[in-house]
Amino acid sequence: MSLITLSESECKDCYRCVRDCSVKAIKINNGQAEVVKEKCINCGHCIEICPQNAKGVTNHLEKLKRLLKEEKVIASIAPSFPAVFDCSPGQLITALKNLGFHDVEETSIGAEVIAREYKKLLELENKPLISACCPAVVSLVEKHYPDLIPYLSPTISPMIAHAKLIKEISKDIKVVFIGPCIAKIKEIDWESSKGAVDLAITFDELKGLFSLEGIDYQSLDEDQFRSVSGNWSKAFPVENGVLKAADISFGLSTEILSISGLAECMKTFEDILNDDISPKFIEAMVCSGGCINGPGITSELSINSRKERIIRYAQKEDTIDNKFDMDKFKIDTSREYLNCKIEEKIPTENQIRLILSQTGKFSDKDELDCGGCGYNSCREKAIAIYQGLAELKMCIPYMKGKMESLADIIVESSPNAIIVVGKDMTIQKFNPKADELFNRNDEIAIGHKLYRYIDPKDYLDAWFNKKSISQKKVEYKQYNLICEQSVFPLIDYELVIGIITDVTERENHNERVAKMKETTLEKANQVIHKQMKVAQEIAGLLGESTSETKAILYEVRQLMQEEER
Numbered sequence: 166m167s168l169i170t171l172s173e174s175e176c177k178d179c180y181r182c183v184r185d186c187s188v189k190a191i192k193i194n195n196g197q198a199e200v201v202k203e204k205c206i207n208c209g210h211c212i213e214i215c216p217q218n219a220k221g222v223t224n225h226l227e228k229l230k231r232l233l234k235e236e237k238v239i240a241s242i243a244p245s246f247p248a249v250f251d252c253s254p255g256q257l258i259t260a261l262k263n264l265g266f267h268d269v270e271e272t273s274i275g276a277e278v279i280a281r282e283y284k285k286l287l288e289l290e291n292k293p294l295i296s297a298c299c300p301a302v303v304s305l306v307e308k309h310y311p312d313l314i315p316y317l318s319p320t321i322s323p324m325i326a327h328a329k330l331i332k333e334i335s336k337d338i339k340v341v342f343i344g345p346c347i348a349k350i351k352e353i354d355w356e357s358s359k360g361a362v363d364l365a366i367t368f369d370e371l372k373g374l375f376s377l378e379g380i381d382y383q384s385l386d387e388d389q390f391r392s393v394s395g396n397w398s399k400a401f402p403v404e405n406g407v408l409k410a411a412d413i414s415f416g417l418s419t420e421i422l423s424i425s426g427l428a429e430c431m432k433t434f435e436d437i438l439n440d441d442i443s444p445k446f447i448e449a450m451v452c453s454g455g456c457i458n459g460p461g462i463t464s465e466l467s468i469n470s471r472k473e474r475i476i477r478y479a480q481k482e483d484t485i486d487n488k489f490d491m492d493k494f495k496i497d498t499s500r501e502y503l504n505c506k507i508e509e510k511i512p513t514e515n516q517i518r519l520i521l522s523q524t525g526k527f528s529d530k531d532e533l534d535c536g537g538c539g540y541n542s543c544r545e546k547a548i549a550i551y552q553g554l555a556e557l558k559m560c561i562p563y564m565k566g567k568m569e570s571l572a573d574i575i576v577e578s579s580p581n582a583i584i585v586v587g588k589d590m591t592i593q594k595f596n597p598k599a600d601e602l603f604n605r606n607d608e609i610a611i612g613h614k615l616y617r618y619i620d621p622k623d624y625l626d627a628w629f630n631k632k633s634i635s636q637k638k639v640e641y642k643q644y645n646l647i648c649e650q651s652v653f654p655l656i657d658y659e660l661v662i663g664i665i666t667d668v669t670e671r672e673n674h675n676e677r678v679a680k681m682k683e684t685t686l687e688k689a690n691q692v693i694h695k696q697m698k699v700a701q702e703i704a705g706l707l708g709e710s711t712s713e714t715k716a717i718l719y720e721v722r723q724l725m726q727e728e729e730r
């Protein structure tokens with residue numbers, strides 16, 4: 166299962182994550198941006214950039230609460246914490262203990278162990294050595310640059326080293342890593358890490374838990390770490406931090422590199438593969454600026470200000486003398502790597518051309534390479550379609566053209582006349598029904614002024630008064646037509662649209678019916694008049710009142726008049 170989750174109702178298929186995922190580990194499936202776990206390196210970038218907050222990480226807080234309730238748990242807190250929490254380290258320790266942690270240690274203890282290994286390896290190896298602290302870098306190599314596997318440092322990460330040390334010292338203890346990293350949540354399940362860390366959560370998750378439990382860490386008393394690391398291993402999460410901790414001298418040398426950010430990592434790896442550069446040691450971190458910019462940190466602080474906090478903390482003299490004794494405990498720091506690159510189907514030129522043609526691209530000039538689909542070129546996207554990662558309808562210009570032609574079909578086949586004019590009343594659109602009703606000369610109406618065909622009064626009214634006219638009855642005597650027309654302006658486009666329905670037949674029919682009624686009424690009046698006269702005469706002879714008969718006859722007449730109205 167992928168670590169990165171997607172809320173389907175939130176994903177609005179904007180393709181931003183497709184565009185921004187440098188390893189193209191996002192597949193669009195029925196308009197939903199799914200993560201392809203075989204390609205994903207869990208850098209977390211797509212979570213950060215999604216404008217809809219559609220992507221996230223599986224939440225681990227329930228598991229943490231259970232662990233804290235049932236087990237003795239030590240928190241291994243990543244060295245970037247001073248850049249995240251506005252409180253002293255001592256207050257953070259108290260807050261963690263209030264949550265139920267038995268004790269708290271800095272992951273930088275593990276960093277110190279690994280830094281020593283790097284130093285040793287650098288002296289021994291005669292080939293480039295790529296640091297393996299960042300699990301996203303490890304995944305990048307294993308999944309996308311397997312030819313570089315021999316250059317990856319054959320060492321576990323500081324997180325795993327620290328957890329192994331904790332478990333070496335104290336039995337029956339659980340370790341929870343808290344840090345800025347999403348990739349580390351995955352790392353704890355790797356074969357080389359198995360059993361070391363029991364749970365990994367992010368700083369953001371921890372902050373959420375503090376507020377859920379009502380723990381105001383800034384107001385707490387200070388406690389102490391169980392043991393601390395050497396000073397410079399605390400600088401691991403910033404650029405050059407690994408080099409400093411491992412006491413590897415750097416500067417203008419091209420042999421020692423510090424790279425951060427996925428794009429820079431990929432470029433450097435390609436340079437190594439192409440023999441363009443030949444560094445001895447590469448400190449590599451997928452997050453730009455290092456772990457202080459990890460996806461598990463939400464902070465208003467700039468990278469430099471986060472960095473300054475870390476360096477200041479690393480330079481501070483420890484007030485406690487419980488420094489971890491590195492030489493007292495031994496752990497196995499070795500690990501192996503796997504080639505996890507998936508074989509991707511490569512289409513032939515003909516297959517690419519066929520896919521391109523399905524989105525109206527028949528020659529080079531049709532390939533706009535606009536990037537709207539999230540791919541850099543139409544060909545790249547065609548290959549992605551072939552590989553099942555993309556869909557035809559992701560091509561924005563193609564879909565726009567299709568929508569326009571669909572709109573055109575609707576306008577062209579409308580049973581109503583549709584006339585669109587510019588604000589100067591020049592005709593822009595004149596559909597076949599408009600031709601049938603108003604264009605008796607069979608000329609091309611587009612480009613002519615509207616008054617050439619119909620009275621532009623309503624169009625002018627709609628444009629200048631910015632109003633819509635709805636179903637107004639208009640008689641076009643020159644065409645023997647009675648119409649109902651709706652006219653409305655499109656201000657942003659400087660257009661006025663008129664939809665005109667020919668209601669001549671209906672109106673003529675109504676007129677005929679009205680005439681018939683009028684004649685009937687007249688006839689009825691005559692009958693009433695005659696009947697009343699007769700009734701009066703009979704009533705006179707019989708001596709009865711004629712009022713009842715009169716009332717009935719008046720009622721009949723009134724009913725007919727009402728209907729007439």
Ligand code: SF4
Binds near residue numbers: 177183
């Ligand atoms: S960035 Fe990706 S997940 Fe977010 S809305 Fe756009 S396509 Fe969907």
Ligand code: SF4
Binds near residue numbers: 186187190191200212
């Ligand atoms: S986590 Fe990183 S690699 Fe994975 S899909 Fe998102 S952006 Fe791509």
Ligand code: SF4
Binds near residue numbers: 207208300346455460
């Ligand atoms: S740079 Fe640090 S936070 Fe970012 S992915 Fe690597 S280990 Fe995680």
